[in-house]
Amino acid sequence: MATPIAEELAKKQKEISVAEFFERNKQILGFDSLTRAVLTSVKEGVDNALDACEEADILPDIFVSIQKVEKTRDEYMIVIEDNGPGIVKDQIPPIFGKLLYGSRFYAIRQSRGQQGIGISAVVMYAQLTTGRPTKITSKISEDRPAYQADLIIDTKKNKPEILREDTLHWDKKSGTKIELIIHGRYVKEKRQSVFEYLRSTAIVNPHARIILIEPDNTKTVFERATEKMPKPTVEIKPHPEGTELGTILKMGRATESYKLLSFLVNEFSRVTTEKAREICARANVDEDMRPQDINREQANRLLNAFKLVKIMTPPTDCLSPIGETLVKKGLKKEMKADFIVTSTRPPSVYSGNPFQVEAGIVYGGELPKEENIQIMRFGNRVPLLYQQGGCVITHAIENIDWRRYGLEQRGGTGIPVGPAIVSVHVASTKIPFTSESKEAIADISEIQMEIQLAMRECARKMLSHLRKQQKLAKMKEKEEIIRKVLPLIAEKSADVLNKPVPPIAQVIAKIMNSIIIEDSIGYDEKSKTHKVKIEITNYTPHAKKIMLKAVVPSDAKIQNINPKPESTDHVITWDIKGIPSTEKRALEFEILGLDKDDYDENELYVDGIDPELLSGADAWDQEAFEEKSKMVEEPEETKENENKKPEKEEEE
Structure with missing residues (x-):
């Protein structure tokens, strides 16, 4: 046979x-x-x-x-x-x-x-x-x-x-x-x-x-740009949202817990005793059963119950973001540019996995104006140099209309053209790479959305900076021309009319009709002190009451504020009762203990003034500032519940 x-x-x-x-x-x-x-x-x-x-x-x-x-x-x-x-x-x-x-x-x-x-x-x-x-x-x-x-x-x-x-x-x-x-x-x-x-x-x-x-x-x-080590990461437990059926079965067989209730509390992140009872009830599974005895059908019911029960997102101390200041320092150390803007998004979650996005834009300097912008991609502090076209970072950037932010972009999609470099860092406990070689990040909608939000924030900062600089330059040019031409006209007119030369300060103010804010930052290497000077000129026909705000780093030590402000904290606020037409007011303060690159641009805002009159500062938006400053903190009660064990089990 x-x-x-x-x-x-x-x-x-x-x-x-x-x-x-x-x-x-x-x-x-x-x-x-x-x-x-x-x-x-x-x-x-x-x-x-x-x-x-x-x-x-x-x-x-x-x-x-x-x-x-x-x-x-x-x-x-x-x-x-x-x-x-x-x-x-x-x-x-x-x-x-x-x-x-x-x-x-x-x-x-x-x-x-x-x-x-x-x-x-x-x-x-x-x-x-x-x-x-x-x-x-x-x-x-x-x-x-x-x-x-x-x-x-x-x-x-x-x-x-x-x-x-x-x-x-x-x-x-x-x-x-x-x-x-x-x-x-x-x-x-x-x-x-x-x-x-x-x-x-x-x-x-x-x-x-x-x-x-x-x-x-x-x-x-x-060379290193800081002597400060990254924040150490803390290992966390799996989160129910990102768990699969086979994982539940494997974890059940491996656990040392005797009961399903304690298994859920001890082995999963953010599951308290109350939440574990609710999960068991919705899954119609006995909370006292041995987790080693869970079968496929029961595991599937638990998986569905995870989706029905509202469970807090995973803790984010498992992440170690670079931070806006150090992102800016790192970029400035290696790039020659006119200015750099950065943004760090609050932590977010996809499929139960915490992640955080940090972004930066380097603009101007020696960067080519007629080429596509350069995209620098990073995953968990590692550069991604290949497969740019297949990465969610690239796709997120391509789907932003960069024409609104001053860059060229045909049709409003694709990689824009201009003198800029875009940097995006994604930090996560589990970055969804497209292959084992870890060269591109998969198209996860939550990650793409966070990248776009970070990029838009950077783009708005870039546009604001460019507009502020352009407007200030135009106003200074206008002032220079007026100061040259107007005295000649006044003298000629006075000569023709055989009258004294009239004062022209009020005329200049009427023509200019603006409030110009100029600022400078000096740095003393020996004392590590930033010396900030701000000059406000009222080029309007009437006296102006101005509330000026200077936003400084929250960890900065401020001294020698002159004149005395209404408040300090990390937003120095001066309520200037009135600046007469054509007159100036000078403000000063010092920041101690920061490296030179930690504070290289003043963030100035004015409240109570028509934005159209302003040059050199932005209009104050309290709501936007509070949203930006909002810190994502875990309630202490949640942390206590996270560590709370179920009632003592009876040993078998």
Whole structure:
């Protein structure tokens, strides 16, 4: 009897390891070209270094060197060194030599890497393309020697293989150094280059100092813009809104809780005892049943009940946004522009996952006026340099009518044209990347909406700044012309009529009919003091009562305010009873303790004056200011309920 074809086919079936899969499909991980291979290798090493330093609360000092290997074709030696906490000896082989090995698989908090693939994929690519092992050097304490190992990956077993190991003296307190040789191609002066990646990394990680040595020995130092470490993130529990049926079943089998009620409270975020009882009631499931006994039908009813019960959004201390001041500092440090505006949106949620959007616009300076604006995309403080067209950030920007904000845009859609760079950072516990290579963010409607709101706020600030500058420039030009021409007319008329030359101040005021506000900021490096001067000129025919407001950073210390204001806080308010026609009033104050770039533009508003008369300040909008200043805070009662345990269970 002939052997059935199915049995013949069955003999050909083979299992392959995850390492073998990625070995044959390296393009999935970002190694689909020689240029990208170099960039991906540097990116994975630098991301790991930043994460390690931040977790150990160490200001990162990262060294990157890329050198062409002599007598080879397209082989490069890449060295990445950091001053982090180092890695213990036993963990070096699995971290660098085993795919899908890491510490963040189940951690629900913002971090750069979560899959446990990145750096081990670089090790695999190096041995695949050059046949060479990767050298790892690590030191965990100043009083201990460094450990060094050469390793490769056994791709059939997805296991590390140590070829050589040793201990040595390393003149460093602690840190990790990776040395590997890959087949690649180094490019300069392109948006998708190592230089551009590190420059962008420095912008969204202003606390890091990065040194780059390129193959031609060009040395670039990206200095840190702040000594302040990012806010540490806190791991949170899964939120019911983003949970799937299979996850409920898996969590039920793994929990140590004896009853469904305590399972819901202990294992999920924002579920209090009262909410857990309501969920059980709506799902028609016994709250005293063992979570290990939940079947598929009951899990489905719980899933539906999650949608019916009003549960607070997840806490946002799992996120670590950069902050408007540091976003501005990072952009200013690396960009030459006329001005920079930034915006940070309050945290939001998609499918139970917290996220937050930060945006900035760099305008003017040396930027080209006739080209498309440059879009800088970031996800969890990591630059996204590829697949721009397939990213939600790009789509959000394309769907804004930028013509309303002073940029050219054919048809009101698409990437606008003008001297601007747009920066968008999305921070989340789970960024929905379109692929494992993490190059673009998927089109999630909630994320797109938040990006557009942040971008529109930046665009409004940009338009306001441009209009204010243009209006002030026109008024100053008008004043200059009037002051030159009017005296000549007055003299000529007086000569013809044989009368004295009349005073012209009131005539100038009638023609100008405006209130001009000019301001300047000086900075004393030694005392770290900003000295602000504001001058108000009343070029209207009548005396004017003016209420001027200067908005300063909420954490700034203010001193030497002159004249005495009505209120200070972080909005200095002067109620100036009356400025006679053609006269001036000078106001002054000082801000202590901020770096020079922390305060480089005055935010001035005037209340009670027709906006058409104003030049150099905006009309005050109390409602808009309160909305902008609103802080999203968790009620203490909610925090208490979050940590409140259900009544003590009876042990079985």
